[in-house]
Amino acid sequence: MDAMDAKAVLKGAIADAQARYKVANPLSDEAEENALTYLPGGNTRSVLHYEPFPLTMVKGEGAELTDLDGHRYVDFVGEYSAGLFGHSDPHVKAAIREALDTGIAMGAPMKYERVLAAMLCERYPALEQIRFCNSGTEANLMALTTACAVTGRDKILAFRESYHGGVVKFPGGRCELNVPYNFVLGDFNDIEGTAALIRGLGDELAAVIVEPILGAGGNIPGNRDFLNTLRSCTEEVGALLIFDEIKTGRLGAAGVQGMVDFTPDLTTIGKFIAGGLPTGAFGGRADLMARYDPRHGRGWNHAGTFNNNACSMAAGCAAMGKVYTAERAAEFLDWSEAFRLSLNELFAARDVPMYANGMGSIIAIHFAKEPTKKPTDITAGCQSLRPLLHMEMLLEGVLICKRGDFFLSLPMEESHLDKARDALGVFIDKHKLLIESVLAV
């Protein structure tokens, strides 16, 4: 197959899968159509849209979801990692019920945020003190403004293809919706280039913000030497190092910061820490966080009506205290990493150019023979194959993210993992030749 043929065949294969999907999902199709009047594109969260229309979900149980047309799926979307606890964890549900029964929106401190703050600070080495907010995006905005205010500087080094929230993201290097902060961009895992950038910015640099595993950019683990370089160079120029562990905080007992032998100055965390309910948090060195101490009227004013909302905080206490204990988190990392490695064994055995990037329960399938080490390794061919993988997996009852991400959740069992491996096997049987042709272009 030459280049033109491969592209045309791929286009046809995607159209064919979408046509089968459309026939199988008339009620989701109609629901999307009806939503178009008041929601632009029927949508209020862009990442949830895909062609020809997204499935409307009606019920979640354990690690499974049921859609409007009655199909049941193994849920590997896992709410983009916030769904670590699945859909019906009894401890999380009981905690939310208790909060509802006791009273919400009290406009006062409650026990829950105090208990959750203690749990998180005792667990994550870089968190000496913490403050809650409403989302991961907000947590990163707070960490960045804290860094600017503490240092009296305004430049922030972030990385191309990183994602730190709806208004702090750099797909293709920029985003028109970003907050107008003074961002300078480096390349993830580029040790020399980043060291030179940091030294060049010198005393203008307030902070470096990094996802220890570049998430939306392809679940690419940060090389240890790269992360070490960020630590030593920021110390050299007096800038703060911010670890965005909003996703990676679920890896093992204490996220990536529990695996490296240094501590970032500030950490942001969110998604899973409230058992699937909305939240975010930023924290770190006590001397920095002390600036927020409101006693004596000199503290920085950190506002947010729902910062300590009862349902999220109560769910968080149960989720992190009763369910995702440090021991459970360590076991889950091993179990999910074994699954990731088994996918790579499957791809190698079938001799197909596919690779499960990431770590543990955070996985992205790339169309490549080797692990992807930097975003520029991701080829146009790889990107063009993703919609086909996504549609075919959905048609096999395995829900994955449109960009090829898999997030494992605690209620998953071996049978769920088998279903994913089987569905990938079917996909490979059907499309191996096409994948090879597209990548050969």
Ligand SMILES: Cc1ncc(COP(=O)(O)O)c(C=O)c1O
């Ligand atoms: C690494 C990272 N940072 C920040 C965010 C933003 O979190 P939220 O969606 O809660 O605003 C996300 C969300 O996907 C994320 O993956």
